[in-house]
Amino acid sequence: MKVTIAEAKKQIKNAVRTYLYKGEEGQYMMPALGRLPLYMVGSPGIGKTEIANSVAEEMGIGFVSFSLTHHTRNSLLGLPVIKELDDGRKYTEFTMSEVLAAVEKSHKAGHEEGILLLDEFNSISETIMPAMLAFLQTKNIGEFYLPEGWIIVLAGNPSEYNRSAKALDMALLDRVRRLDIEFDEEVFVEYAKEKKFYPEIVDFLETGKQYCYVMDPSNDTSEAVTARGWENLSRTMYLYDKLEIQPDLAMVQQFIKSDRVAVAFLDYLALNELGCTKKDIDKMVEGINHEAYAKKWGELPARALWLLSDYLVRLLSSVCSDKKRSAMLTKNFDNVADFIELMKSSVLKEKFFLSISKEQAIVTRLVEEKDEAYIRLCEEFYR
Secondary structure (H helix, E strand, C coil), X not given: CEECHHHHHHHHHHHHHHHCCECCCCCECCCHHHCCCEEEECCCCCCHHHHHHHHHHHHCCEEEEEEHHHCCHHHXXXXXXXXXXXXXXXXXXXXXXXXXXXXHHHHHCCCCEEEEEEECHHHCCCCCHHHHHHHHHHCEECCEECCCEEXXXXXXXXXXXXXXXXXXXXXXHCCCEEEEECCCHHHHHHHHHHCCCCHHHHHHHHHCHHXXXXXXXXXXXXXXXXXXXXXXXXXXXXXXXXXXXXXXXXHHHHHCECHHHHHHHHHHHHHHHCCCCHHHHHHHHCCCCHHHHHHHCCCCCHHHHXXXXXXXXXXXXHHHXXXXXXXXXXXXXXXXXXXXXXXXXXXXXXXXXXXXXXXHHHHHHHHHCCCHHHHHHHHHHHC
């Protein structure tokens, strides 16, 4: 069973609270060896790291994240050092693993409890896996132990997204608590609002939730639009504003790895600069101030009218796909159709009709409802 990001966060938080619950004498009720690591499995960039980090922040405990594929065997397991006894005999010791060294640093800084996230767990090499499996069970690497108040959380990508990812055998799966996570657009938009993403990014995603996450391993176009990408773009957009740099397609594509999504976002920014803000468009779609907006946007160039048409279709598509709001589709469509008639722009009308005709879900709904505005549009273009 797959769970949403919100549900995964809830499950991890409850597990950590359980693991760190203390008895009357101050001892942990569940011994460290009995705390099964939590294992999150989900497609790249959906926010697995942020889930664990967010839980740690909310609980006021430490957080250390390690990507296991970015380290060598020696950095993960420790370096061998030759030691000599008083009688001259020599033996080998290992230095502290970089993983445990990072936890130890956080521990000394005052975090007696925390979460250790080991990312890309199912992609590590066969030479490291036995030691990592032992660590999950015994909580030590060599002579160095994970502090008692620290919890292990694992993360990995399904094999269809990562060629080096391997399916874990049943013996290992029996030693972890697995959570299969799927992306939830609604949750991500709320997260973007909470974290104060760049305002135009939030507005764009709210009206085009299909652009929040695009990742299809079977698609030859190799599109990769992730929650991580939008968050990183947001940080960059804020800095571009401070430096008075105009965002362009080349920059956006560095974070949003899809030509169509990157172009759609830049088109949305262009609409805002031309005075067609989300707030105004939303009011128009609700049937408010049609005459005022028709006058305000009446002199827009053809390119802007095309952008406006695309945005309106995206907005209607978003309403149609949202089960809670789908009943609003015909009302919103009628408002848009009335506004387009008021604009008296053949460019806007033609572009809108051509674009809406490609949205099968919308067309099906309008036909089923015998929507008069849609019928009039069809009669005009097919007569």
